Amino acid sequence: MFGLVLVFLITAVAMLLLFNRQLRRQIKEGAQPKEIAAVYKPVWEPFLNDGSPTLLVLSNPPVYRFWNPADHKSLSNISINLTPVETAALEQTLGRERFVLKHNPLPRLVLSYDEYTGLGEAVGLYRLTTLFKGLGKNAMLKQSRTVSAEDMKNHNVILLGSVWVNEWSGKDLIKEDFGSGASATIVNYNPLPGEEREYSAKFDAETGRLIEDYGLITIKPNISEKNTVMVLAGTHSEGTEAAAEYLTSEDHLSYLNQRLLLLKRPSLKYFQVLLKVKVDNGIPTIISIVTAHELHSDRQ
Secondary structure (H helix, E strand, O other): OHHHHHHHHHHHHHHHHHHHHHHHHHHHHHHOOOOOOHHHHHHHHHHHOOOOOEEEEEOOOOEEEEOOOOOOHHHHHOOEEOOHHHHHHHHHHHOOOOHHHHHOOOOEEEEEOOOOOOHHHHHHHHHHHHHHHHOOOOEEEEEHHHOOHHHHHHOOEEEEOOOOOOHHHHOOOOOOOEEEOOOOOEEEOOOOOOOOOEEOOEEOOOOOOEEEEEEEEEEEEOOOOOOEEEEEEEOOHHHHHHHHHHHHOHHHHHHHHHHHHOOOOOOOOOEEEEEEEEEEOOEEEEEEEEEEEEOOOOOO
16 A cells, blocks of 8 residues: 555655646747747848837827716816708718717717727737737837837837827938928828829728728837937828738738839938829728838938
Protein backbone atom coordinates (compact mmCIF):
# COMPACT_ATOMS: atom_id res chain seq x y z
CA MET A 1 0.00 0.00 0.00
CA PHE A 2 2.77 2.44 0.96
CA GLY A 3 4.55 1.58 -2.30
CA LEU A 4 1.48 2.52 -4.35
CA VAL A 5 1.11 5.84 -2.51
CA LEU A 6 4.78 6.60 -3.10
CA VAL A 7 4.47 5.84 -6.81
CA PHE A 8 1.40 8.07 -7.00
CA LEU A 9 3.20 10.95 -5.28
CA ILE A 10 6.25 10.64 -7.54
CA THR A 11 4.02 10.62 -10.63
CA ALA A 12 2.07 13.67 -9.41
CA VAL A 13 5.26 15.63 -8.69
CA ALA A 14 6.66 14.72 -12.11
CA MET A 15 3.42 15.92 -13.81
CA LEU A 16 3.47 19.18 -11.84
CA LEU A 17 7.10 19.81 -12.83
CA LEU A 18 6.26 19.14 -16.46
CA PHE A 19 3.21 21.41 -16.34
CA ASN A 20 5.21 24.16 -14.65
CA ARG A 21 7.92 23.95 -17.30
CA GLN A 22 5.35 24.18 -20.12
CA LEU A 23 3.61 27.11 -18.45
CA ARG A 24 6.88 29.04 -18.07
CA ARG A 25 7.71 28.40 -21.72
CA GLN A 26 4.28 29.67 -22.80
CA ILE A 27 4.64 32.82 -20.67
CA LYS A 28 8.11 33.43 -22.09
CA GLU A 29 6.89 32.98 -25.65
CA GLY A 30 3.94 35.30 -25.00
CA ALA A 31 6.25 38.00 -23.69
CA GLN A 32 8.40 37.99 -26.81
CA PRO A 33 7.61 40.63 -29.48
CA LYS A 34 5.30 39.38 -32.22
CA GLU A 35 6.75 38.96 -35.68
CA ILE A 36 5.39 41.80 -37.81
CA ALA A 37 4.60 41.05 -41.43
CA ALA A 38 6.78 42.98 -43.86
CA VAL A 39 3.72 44.48 -45.58
CA TYR A 40 3.05 46.72 -42.55
CA LYS A 41 6.52 48.18 -42.20
CA PRO A 42 6.68 50.87 -44.94
CA VAL A 43 3.67 52.72 -43.53
CA TRP A 44 3.52 51.62 -39.91
CA GLU A 45 7.21 51.39 -38.96
CA PRO A 46 7.37 54.66 -36.92
CA PHE A 47 4.39 53.52 -34.85
CA LEU A 48 5.57 49.92 -34.46
CA ASN A 49 9.11 50.83 -33.40
CA ASP A 50 7.92 53.20 -30.67
CA GLY A 51 7.81 51.61 -27.23
CA SER A 52 5.24 54.11 -25.91
CA PRO A 53 1.53 53.93 -26.82
CA THR A 54 0.28 55.65 -29.95
CA LEU A 55 -2.28 58.38 -29.29
CA LEU A 56 -5.52 57.89 -31.25
CA VAL A 57 -7.54 61.11 -31.55
CA LEU A 58 -11.25 60.65 -32.24
CA SER A 59 -13.24 63.55 -33.64
CA ASN A 60 -16.14 65.04 -31.68
CA PRO A 61 -17.68 67.74 -33.89
CA PRO A 62 -20.48 70.06 -32.78
CA VAL A 63 -23.83 68.71 -33.98
CA TYR A 64 -27.48 69.52 -33.39
CA ARG A 65 -29.61 66.88 -31.70
CA PHE A 66 -33.21 66.72 -30.53
CA TRP A 67 -33.95 68.44 -27.23
CA ASN A 68 -35.42 66.17 -24.56
CA PRO A 69 -37.14 66.93 -21.22
CA ALA A 70 -34.13 65.72 -19.23
CA ASP A 71 -31.94 68.50 -20.65
CA HIS A 72 -30.98 71.39 -18.39
CA LYS A 73 -33.12 74.50 -18.77
CA SER A 74 -30.12 76.43 -20.05
CA LEU A 75 -30.21 74.26 -23.16
CA SER A 76 -33.90 74.86 -23.54
CA ASN A 77 -33.27 78.59 -23.57
CA ILE A 78 -30.95 78.31 -26.57
CA SER A 79 -32.80 75.56 -28.43
CA ILE A 80 -34.02 76.01 -32.00
CA ASN A 81 -37.74 75.50 -32.57
CA LEU A 82 -38.62 73.65 -35.77
CA THR A 83 -41.51 74.97 -37.84
CA PRO A 84 -44.43 72.71 -38.81
CA VAL A 85 -43.03 72.54 -42.33
CA GLU A 86 -39.60 71.45 -41.04
CA THR A 87 -41.21 68.92 -38.70
CA ALA A 88 -43.24 67.47 -41.57
CA ALA A 89 -40.07 67.11 -43.63
CA LEU A 90 -38.44 65.23 -40.74
CA GLU A 91 -41.46 62.95 -40.45
CA GLN A 92 -41.27 62.16 -44.15
CA THR A 93 -37.54 61.35 -43.90
CA LEU A 94 -37.40 59.58 -40.54
CA GLY A 95 -40.93 58.27 -40.16
CA ARG A 96 -43.61 59.52 -37.80
CA GLU A 97 -43.18 56.50 -35.53
CA ARG A 98 -39.67 57.56 -34.51
CA PHE A 99 -39.77 57.99 -30.75
CA VAL A 100 -38.63 61.61 -30.74
CA LEU A 101 -41.16 62.75 -33.34
CA LYS A 102 -43.95 60.66 -31.86
CA HIS A 103 -43.62 62.29 -28.44
CA ASN A 104 -42.67 65.80 -29.56
CA PRO A 105 -45.26 67.35 -31.91
CA LEU A 106 -42.98 70.37 -32.43
CA PRO A 107 -39.43 69.13 -31.76
CA ARG A 108 -36.54 71.42 -30.87
CA LEU A 109 -32.84 71.16 -31.61
CA VAL A 110 -29.95 71.88 -29.24
CA LEU A 111 -26.24 72.13 -29.98
CA SER A 112 -24.03 69.37 -28.63
CA TYR A 113 -20.28 69.87 -28.92
CA ASP A 114 -18.83 67.07 -26.79
CA GLU A 115 -20.94 63.92 -27.19
CA TYR A 116 -20.79 62.62 -30.76
CA THR A 117 -18.48 61.34 -33.46
CA GLY A 118 -19.02 60.08 -37.00
CA LEU A 119 -19.84 56.45 -37.79
CA GLY A 120 -16.89 56.27 -40.17
CA GLU A 121 -14.54 57.58 -37.48
CA ALA A 122 -15.91 55.03 -34.99
CA VAL A 123 -15.46 52.12 -37.40
CA GLY A 124 -12.00 53.41 -38.31
CA LEU A 125 -11.09 53.49 -34.62
CA TYR A 126 -12.17 49.86 -34.30
CA ARG A 127 -10.00 48.85 -37.26
CA LEU A 128 -6.97 50.66 -35.85
CA THR A 129 -7.28 49.22 -32.34
CA THR A 130 -7.76 45.74 -33.80
CA LEU A 131 -4.59 46.18 -35.87
CA PHE A 132 -2.56 47.42 -32.90
CA LYS A 133 -3.78 44.56 -30.72
CA GLY A 134 -2.92 42.03 -33.42
CA LEU A 135 0.59 43.46 -33.72
CA GLY A 136 1.11 43.52 -29.96
CA LYS A 137 1.23 47.32 -29.72
CA ASN A 138 -0.47 49.61 -27.22
CA ALA A 139 -2.61 52.66 -27.98
CA MET A 140 -4.52 55.24 -25.99
CA LEU A 141 -7.56 57.28 -26.97
CA LYS A 142 -8.58 60.92 -26.55
CA GLN A 143 -11.36 63.10 -27.87
CA SER A 144 -10.04 65.83 -30.13
CA ARG A 145 -11.30 68.59 -27.83
CA THR A 146 -9.17 67.28 -24.93
CA VAL A 147 -5.92 66.96 -26.92
CA SER A 148 -3.14 69.45 -26.18
CA ALA A 149 -0.05 70.59 -28.03
CA GLU A 150 1.94 68.66 -25.44
CA ASP A 151 0.14 65.46 -26.52
CA MET A 152 0.98 66.16 -30.15
CA LYS A 153 4.61 66.77 -29.23
CA ASN A 154 5.22 63.72 -27.06
CA HIS A 155 3.46 60.94 -28.95
CA ASN A 156 3.05 59.31 -32.29
CA VAL A 157 -0.48 60.39 -33.17
CA ILE A 158 -3.28 59.15 -35.44
CA LEU A 159 -6.03 61.70 -36.14
CA LEU A 160 -9.42 60.45 -37.34
CA GLY A 161 -11.53 62.87 -39.36
CA SER A 162 -10.97 65.97 -41.47
CA VAL A 163 -10.61 69.51 -40.19
CA TRP A 164 -14.39 69.81 -40.46
CA VAL A 165 -14.79 67.41 -37.51
CA ASN A 166 -11.31 67.28 -35.94
CA GLU A 167 -9.53 70.63 -35.57
CA TRP A 168 -6.12 68.98 -35.06
CA SER A 169 -6.29 67.55 -38.59
CA GLY A 170 -5.81 71.05 -39.97
CA LYS A 171 -2.55 71.83 -38.18
CA ASP A 172 -0.01 72.48 -40.96
CA LEU A 173 3.18 71.02 -39.51
CA ILE A 174 4.81 70.91 -42.95
CA LYS A 175 3.69 72.06 -46.38
CA GLU A 176 1.06 69.61 -47.65
CA ASP A 177 0.03 69.01 -51.25
CA PHE A 178 -3.59 68.18 -50.30
CA GLY A 179 -5.91 69.84 -47.82
CA SER A 180 -9.55 70.37 -46.92
CA GLY A 181 -11.35 72.97 -49.01
CA ALA A 182 -13.89 75.52 -47.80
CA SER A 183 -16.65 73.62 -49.64
CA ALA A 184 -15.90 70.28 -47.94
CA THR A 185 -13.69 69.16 -50.82
CA ILE A 186 -10.09 67.98 -51.05
CA VAL A 187 -7.93 70.60 -52.72
CA ASN A 188 -4.79 69.68 -54.66
CA TYR A 189 -2.32 72.52 -54.14
CA ASN A 190 0.36 70.91 -56.29
CA PRO A 191 -1.38 69.07 -59.13
CA LEU A 192 0.80 66.77 -61.19
CA PRO A 193 0.04 66.02 -64.86
CA GLY A 194 -3.38 64.38 -65.19
CA GLU A 195 -4.53 65.36 -61.68
CA GLU A 196 -7.44 67.63 -60.76
CA ARG A 197 -7.19 70.72 -58.60
CA GLU A 198 -10.19 69.77 -56.48
CA TYR A 199 -11.99 66.54 -55.64
CA SER A 200 -15.65 66.57 -54.61
CA ALA A 201 -18.00 63.92 -53.30
CA LYS A 202 -20.87 62.73 -55.51
CA PHE A 203 -24.51 62.13 -54.57
CA ASP A 204 -27.46 60.27 -56.01
CA ALA A 205 -29.51 62.75 -58.05
CA GLU A 206 -32.86 61.48 -56.71
CA THR A 207 -32.20 60.49 -53.08
CA GLY A 208 -29.28 62.80 -52.29
CA ARG A 209 -27.41 59.89 -50.69
CA LEU A 210 -23.62 59.83 -50.89
CA ILE A 211 -22.39 57.48 -53.62
CA GLU A 212 -18.74 58.50 -53.98
CA ASP A 213 -16.36 60.03 -51.47
CA TYR A 214 -12.66 60.83 -51.23
CA GLY A 215 -10.32 59.91 -48.41
CA LEU A 216 -6.90 61.35 -47.65
CA ILE A 217 -4.04 59.59 -45.87
CA THR A 218 -1.34 61.93 -44.58
CA ILE A 219 1.91 60.88 -42.88
CA LYS A 220 3.88 63.86 -41.55
CA PRO A 221 6.19 64.85 -38.67
CA ASN A 222 4.81 66.12 -35.39
CA ILE A 223 5.60 69.49 -33.83
CA SER A 224 9.11 68.52 -32.75
CA GLU A 225 9.67 66.22 -35.76
CA LYS A 226 10.70 63.49 -33.31
CA ASN A 227 7.44 61.60 -33.77
CA THR A 228 4.97 60.95 -36.57
CA VAL A 229 1.41 62.15 -37.20
CA MET A 230 -1.02 60.17 -39.35
CA VAL A 231 -4.23 61.84 -40.50
CA LEU A 232 -7.10 59.77 -41.93
CA ALA A 233 -9.70 62.16 -43.32
CA GLY A 234 -12.55 61.98 -45.78
CA THR A 235 -14.72 64.71 -47.22
CA HIS A 236 -17.40 62.72 -45.37
CA SER A 237 -17.29 60.15 -42.61
CA GLU A 238 -17.28 57.31 -45.15
CA GLY A 239 -14.01 58.57 -46.61
CA THR A 240 -12.39 58.51 -43.18
CA GLU A 241 -13.55 54.94 -42.64
CA ALA A 242 -12.18 53.94 -46.05
CA ALA A 243 -8.76 55.44 -45.26
CA ALA A 244 -8.59 53.43 -42.03
CA GLU A 245 -9.68 50.28 -43.86
CA TYR A 246 -7.03 50.82 -46.53
CA LEU A 247 -4.20 51.04 -44.00
CA THR A 248 -5.34 48.02 -41.96
CA SER A 249 -5.82 45.62 -44.87
CA GLU A 250 -2.80 43.60 -45.99
CA ASP A 251 -4.07 43.46 -49.58
CA HIS A 252 -4.51 47.23 -49.77
CA LEU A 253 -1.19 47.85 -48.01
CA SER A 254 0.61 45.59 -50.45
CA TYR A 255 -0.64 47.68 -53.38
CA LEU A 256 0.06 50.93 -51.55
CA ASN A 257 3.66 49.86 -50.93
CA GLN A 258 4.07 49.31 -54.66
CA ARG A 259 2.68 52.76 -55.42
CA LEU A 260 5.01 54.38 -52.90
CA LEU A 261 7.96 52.68 -54.60
CA LEU A 262 7.00 54.51 -57.80
CA LEU A 263 7.93 57.75 -56.05
CA LYS A 264 11.50 56.45 -56.41
CA ARG A 265 12.67 57.28 -52.94
CA PRO A 266 14.50 54.49 -51.08
CA SER A 267 13.63 55.95 -47.67
CA LEU A 268 10.26 57.63 -48.17
CA LYS A 269 9.18 59.11 -44.84
CA TYR A 270 6.34 61.57 -45.30
CA PHE A 271 3.61 61.41 -47.95
CA GLN A 272 -0.06 61.83 -48.82
CA VAL A 273 -2.29 59.33 -50.59
CA LEU A 274 -5.63 60.33 -52.14
CA LEU A 275 -8.30 57.61 -52.27
CA LYS A 276 -11.53 57.39 -54.28
CA VAL A 277 -14.29 55.59 -52.38
CA LYS A 278 -17.47 54.08 -53.79
CA VAL A 279 -20.24 54.20 -51.19
CA ASP A 280 -23.37 52.04 -50.98
CA ASN A 281 -25.95 52.80 -48.28
CA GLY A 282 -23.34 54.53 -46.13
CA ILE A 283 -20.80 51.70 -46.46
CA PRO A 284 -17.46 52.14 -48.30
CA THR A 285 -17.22 49.43 -50.96
CA ILE A 286 -14.58 49.90 -53.67
CA ILE A 287 -11.49 51.84 -52.56
CA SER A 288 -8.83 52.86 -55.09
CA ILE A 289 -5.77 55.11 -55.11
CA VAL A 290 -6.06 58.29 -57.15
CA THR A 291 -2.51 59.52 -56.56
CA ALA A 292 0.34 59.63 -54.03
CA HIS A 293 2.63 62.59 -53.30
CA GLU A 294 5.81 62.73 -51.28
CA LEU A 295 5.97 65.46 -48.61
CA HIS A 296 9.19 67.26 -47.74
CA SER A 297 10.19 68.52 -44.34
CA ASP A 298 12.57 71.48 -44.04
CA ARG A 299 14.60 69.47 -41.54
CA GLN A 300 15.04 66.40 -43.71
